[in-house]
Amino acid sequence: MTTQSFPPKFTQWLADNGVSIKDYEEQESIPRFIRVNPSHITETFAKELNTELTPVSWLPGLRFYSLDAKMKISGSKGYESGEIYGMDVSSGVAVHALSIDPEDHVLDLCCAPGDLQGNEDSVTGTVTGVDISKARIATCKNVLRKYKMRRFRLFDADGTTFNVHAPSRVGRWTRPTGQIAVPELDSDDDTAKGDQDTIVTIPSKRKDDTPNAPPTKKKAKVVPKVKPYLATKLVIGDPQIESPALLYDKVLVDAECTHDGSIAHLKKCDAVGWEKFEENFFDPVKMDALETLQRGLLSNGYRLLKPGGVLVYSTCSFSRRQNEGVVEWFLKENSNATLEPIPNAEKFPLAPSLDGNPTNMLRFSPSGSGTSGYLSRE
Ligand SMILES: C[S@@+](CC[C@H](N)C(=O)[O-])C[C@H]1O[C@@H](n2cnc3c(N)ncnc32)[C@H](O)[C@@H]1O
Numbered sequence: 001m002t003t004q005s006f007p008p009k010f011t012q013w014l015a016d017n018g019v020s021i022k023d024y025e026e027q028e029s030i031p032r033f034i035r036v037n038p039s040h041i042t043e044t045f046a047k048e049l050n051t052e053l054t055p056v057s058w059l060p061g062l063r064f065y066s067l068d069a070k071m072k073i074s075g076s077k078g079y080e081s082g083e084i085y086g087m088d089v090s091s092g093v094a095v096h097a098l099s100i101d102p103e104d105h106v107l108d109l110c111c112a113p114g115d116l117q118g119n120e121d122s123v124t125g126t127v128t129g130v131d132i133s134k135a136r137i138a139t140c141k142n143v144l145r146k147y148k149m150r151r152f153r154l155f156d157a158d159g160t161t162f163n164v165h166a167p168s169r170v171g172r173w174t175r176p177t178g179q180i181a182v183p184e185l186d187s188d189d190d191t192a193k194g195d196q197d198t199i200v201t202i203p204s205k206r207k208d209d210t211p212n213a214p215p216t217k218k219k220a221k222v223v224p225k226v227k228p229y230l231a232t233k234l235v236i237g238d239p240q241i242e243s244p245a246l247l248y249d250k251v252l253v254d255a256e257c258t259h260d261g262s263i264a265h266l267k268k269c270d271a272v273g274w275e276k277f278e279e280n281f282f283d284p285v286k287m288d289a290l291e292t293l294q295r296g297l298l299s300n301g302y303r304l305l306k307p308g309g310v311l312v313y314s315t316c317s318f319s320r321r322q323n324e325g326v327v328e329w330f331l332k333e334n335s336n337a338t339l340e341p342i343p344n345a346e347k348f349p350l351a352p353s354l355d356g357n358p359t360n361m362l363r364f365s366p367s368g369s370g371t372s373g374y375l376s377r378e
Pocket residue numbers: 091109110111112113114115116130131132133136157158159160254255256257293316
């Protein structure tokens with residue numbers, strides 16, 4: 001694909017959004033990226049493929065390596081056995097920005113086909129993935145199984161209205177200190193037990209709490225249970241209690257978008273003709289609906305985030321409206337939310353931010369990962 005085949009209206013739109021057309025030409029030559037399981041040795045894989053693996057030094061801790069753009073990893077032993085997986089480094093930035101602690105409960109509100117699950121090895125809390133597309137969530141399920149994730153559940157649901165709080169029960173574990181009294185429910189019974197109020201005692205997770213401080217009492221509700229599309233054994237028995245104390249520690253909203261930052265997506269348009277792309281991309285009604293969806297996903301993700309938690313909003317679009325625009329709107333609506341710097345961001349190879357761009361929103365280019373905003377609810 002060459003950028004000469006781009007419809008003139010789209011080329012103009014790129015210019016209006018401060019995007020250089022060169023970004024698309026350069027995307028052809030950017031390396032591909034993999035993440036490597038910690039327990040496995042990268043040299044074995046490098047030898048098998050007879051290639052050089054270069055650590056992505058600006059994103060430490062997530063074990064990203066770059067390799068030749070044309071290198072096929074599927075079919076290799078490392079890939080088949082789940083030792084390595086292909087994942088764009090820009091998605092790694094979103095995971096990095098979440099700063100996931102081992103005990104965190106993470107909500108991934110647009111999860112399919114599934115990049116966050118690659119972080120499972122550093123999670124001793126849980127990951128809850130939500131996606132509206134059954135077909136895409138089926139792919140997620142396969143990934144989950146392949147990488148033997150153990151603390152994961154998936155819901156095929158609308159992320160703008162999703163309302164299942166973080167698990168209060170993980171296997172036989174209730175909370176690290178064992179101070180949470182969860183009402184006794186039959187874990188095999190997926191039906192609702194009625195809408196009754198229950199008092200659940202949950203220790204505060206604030207770092208300054210003394211270990212033996214008395215637990216705080218918070219009101220919790222047993223609500224009708226939503227059947228997960230898939231849940232691993234460890235989380236299937238969660239009674240789905242609704243309580244402010246069971247909001248998520250971290251939320252990722254990798255929102256549905258126009259995918260104009262994705263070369264793979266544009267290549268498909270190039271192959272089948274640009275009519276459909278133009279029809280969608282420049283339809284004001286569709287763009288309004290998309291903006292409403294993005295705002296809805298972000299707002300609901302924030303509603304499910306615990307005070308002091310971290311939410312990351314990202315897209316694979318270069319559009320100002322879908323990125324900075326959505327975040328600016330959100331910050332106006334939620335005066336208690338703050339845009340926080342992403343750790344280590346000064347070392348990232350960033351695209352220039354747009355004029356008037358709120359600080360702490362990052363753009364990646366030419367990798368086409370779009371923007372990451374980092375929001376902390378205080
Ligand atoms: C950019 S993709 C997410 C990619 C994913 N985070 C990953 O890393 O593999 C956006 C996803 O949002 C999903 N989606 C669209 N509308 C949604 C909604 N209302 N609720 C939940 N998911 C939605 C789409 O099905 C799509 O899978």
